Amino acid sequence: MRIGMVCYPGLGGSGIVASELADRLARRGHRVYLFATELPMRLPEGSPVQFMPVELPNYPVFPAPLYTLALAGALERAIREESLELIHTHYAIPHAVAAELAAEGRIPLVHTLHGTDVTLLGIDPAYQTLTARALQKAAAVTAVSQNLAQQAQRAFGVSPQVIYNAVDTERFRPNLEARRYYAAPDEFLLVHASNFRAVKRVGDIVHVFAKIRQKLKARLVLVGTGPERAEALSIAHSLRVDDSVTSLATAKNPEAIIGAADVFLLASEYEGFGQSGLEALACGVPVVATRVGGVPEWLTPEVGRLVEFGDLEAFAQAVVELLTSPQLEQMRLAARNHAQAHFNPELITDQYEALYRRAHQRDLEAASPA
Known part of the structure; x- marks a missing residue:
């Protein structure tokens, strides 16, 4: 045609x-x-x-x-x-x-x-x-x-x-070798990628990260650009975590960064689907996301965690629990298999x-x- x-x-x-x-x-x-x-x-x-x-x-x-x-x-x-x-x-x-x-x-x-x-x-x-x-x-x-x-x-x-x-699971795949570019060996790597519109609530991501930093050594990489990017970085500065937050403008190869993460964060107020989260699963990266829109239709307990929108304490706790869970590696395998089988x-x-x-x-x- x-x-x-x-x-x-x-x-x-x-x-x-x-x-x-x-x-x-x-x-x-x-x-x-x-x-x-x-x-x-x-x-x-x-x-x-x-x-x-x-x-x-x-x-x-x-x-x-x-x-x-x-x-x-x-x-x-x-x-x-x-x-x-x-x-x-x-x-x-x-x-x-x-x-x-x-x-x-x-x-x-x-x-x-x-x-x-x-x-x-x-x-x-x-x-x-x-x-x-x-x-x-x-x-x-x-x-x-x-x-x-x-x-x-x-x-x-x-x-x-x-x-x-x-999701193209040949393109989006684990890339643990790239972790050294974004985090020290003793740090967990958290990633968020979006178009930084208000609905994505990137400021909430930064607030959650600050709570996680009180319990674990971690770094946050924000991938993309948009109207809320400057505000998110301002929040990082006000919370004194800006030295552990890296902002990368729109990446030509986002899979290289997402594939290096330990957990992917998605705090949106609404998602019709949540494509970036699915791409994280294809990379073998568990996702913590808000229970909104179509997200629960692809994010199951075997591959991540759902939290109520606006509950930043619960969001941070879910991330900490995943990062410290002995089942994290098993969940990474399940995440990739889930993306390959259903999408x-x-x-x-x-x-x-x-x-x-x-x-x-x-x-x-x-x-x-x-």
């Missing part, structure tokens, strides 16, 4: 999922065009995917660049010039509306919901009505967790198919291909005369 894939290019889970899915589909022989404002960070080098930059003209008459219209125009041109047969958007706002504007019923549309496009922006009156209308008209809607699918039904009146995220990229890609075939077939049947 000739598939148009739409995503945000940053380190958020939606961009990661879209980029890696596009690459796998292209390697299976599909012609995949990836639309984003810049080259997505996680699109593999040498990928057969054709990148289609979405240009954002900035005219003084407008208060801001018109991303929705620019994307719709890029998709409409690709439908005409590249004969796209299907468009798959990741993160509904504003991608679902832009795709609907571009397609006008000519080709099937598939939309994947990832989290705050439902739970935050999705319920904003500025976006909710038009987004709901676009999703209801789509050939298919998917969600990355059961929890998110339930919330989407309430917010938009749709019933998404749940297709979980995948295999080829199985997930099969599910999307089957969805595309059904959407395309329904479109052909609808277009044929009675």
Whole structure:
């Protein structure tokens, strides 16, 4: 098929999922065009995917660049010039509306919901009505967790198919040799990776780390960048743990850092899925995370711990218990096995291909005369 894939290019889970899915589909022989404002960070080098930059003209008459219209125009041109047969958007706002504007019923549309496009922006009156209308008209809607699918039904009146995220366990694998770059031999290494938006609660991660440091020798590595990065580092300074906190801007190879960790920390207020945590499991790194959104659907007691959101004492205690547990090495093996068994990229890609075939077939049947 000739598939148009739409995503945000940053380190958020939606961009990661879209980029890696596009690459796998292209390697299976599909012609995949990836639309984003810049080259997505996680699109593999040498990928057969054709990148289609979405240009954002900035005219003084407008208060801001018109991303929705620019994307719709890029998709409409690709439908005409590249004969796209299907468009798959990741993160509904504003991608679902832009795709609907571009397609006008000519080709099937598939939309994947990832989290705050439902739970935050999705319920904003500025976006909710038009987004709901676009999703209801789509050939298919998917969600990355059961929890998110339930919330989407309430917010938009749709019933998404749940297709979980995948993780490449060949790329994300243990890397204990790299520990020496980030921690001394007698220190535990804790890692958090995200896009540092407010919902990720990176400040809570730092507060938890300060509590852990009262009991154990440890270091914290924060991977990524975003609006809350400076605040998190300010908190580290105020708690006098900044000498044990390392902040790394967006890493080209995050697996090298995550794979060196003893425990991965995820303190989010909400996660549609929690891709970074799954990547940690693939690296053989147990995860301690808040019991929110879709996280409990992949984080079991055999591979990590769930704590209630906002209970920083319980969070710190769970980390300390894992780090000092004689079962830690066994849990590392279980974490990697869990990721390999349940979130295999080829199985997930099969599910999307089957969805595309059904959407395309329904479109052909609808277009044929009675």
